[in-house]
Amino acid sequence: MKITPSQMLPLIKPLLPDLRDALYEGIAYADDLQPDSSDRDPWYWSNSARWRARRTLKSRISPDDWELIPDVPNGGIHLRNGLLIVRVLRSVGGTTPAPGFSRSRRVAWVQGRLAFRLEEEETDDDVPMADLVLDWTYDEEGLAAHLGMPVGVWEHGEAPVLAWRVPLPIEETDLVDLVFASEDHAPDVPVRLRLDKAETDGE
Numbered sequence: 001m002k003i004t005p006s007q008m009l010p011l012i013k014p015l016l017p018d019l020r021d022a023l024y025e026g027i028a029y030a031d032d033l034q035p036d037s038s039d040r041d042p043w044y045w046s047n048s049a050r051w052r053a054r055r056t057l058k059s060r061i062s063p064d065d066w067e068l069i070p071d072v073p074n075g076g077i078h079l080r081n082g083l084l085i086v087r088v089l090r091s092v093g094g095t096t097p098a099p100g101f102s103r104s105r106r107v108a109w110v111q112g113r114l115a116f117r118l119e120e121e122e123t124d125d126d127v128p129m130a131d132l133v134l135d136w137t138y139d140e141e142g143l144a145a146h147l148g149m150p151v152g153v154w155e156h157g158e159a160p161v162l163a164w165r166v167p168l169p170i171e172e173t174d175l176v177d178l179v180f181a182s183e184d185h186a187p188d189v190p191v192r193l194r195l196d197k198a199e200t201d202g203e
Helices: 005-033 041-062 103-109 112-116
Strands: 077-081 086-090 129-139 142-150 159-169
Touching: 005 041, 005 129, 005 142, 005 159, 041 077, 041 086, 041 159, 086 103, 103 112
Parallel strands: 086 129
Antiparallel strands: 077 086, 129 142, 142 159
């Protein structure tokens, strides 16, 4: 079963308002802890923002469709709808982060669960099994978020290996008229996205 951005949008859409609010809560919390932007520890800032965003999201997310997976190491934000899992991560170099040394991430980045799908697993035909990444970044213009489907492992500084990566209107609450461009010419094989060097110079 081919997983496409257009198929994912109706599933992700209900998450966006609460996720946006949670990320803004996390950003404000991290900024308060380190108000001097010129002298911030970027790792501590990211950990603080993630911790607060996860805590806020836990109190707001509706369990009807999505659930916040508990006990994720390092306070990670993993959301689950049936067999679909979305990891919420801060963008690195303007794009999807590399999996690093984490074994579980590396399995997810190659869609490893698909190779072990059992016939007896209960599935919802409208919700496929997949591991997606929602990466976000923030600047003076506000939040920007993208949803992507990794299909391979890459190292830090390398171009990501993705089936696709599309922008999400995280700042909008009404997504009724949003549609993705035609996917008739989408590649059937993994592709490496080309990045400008300037995009990989910073976090």
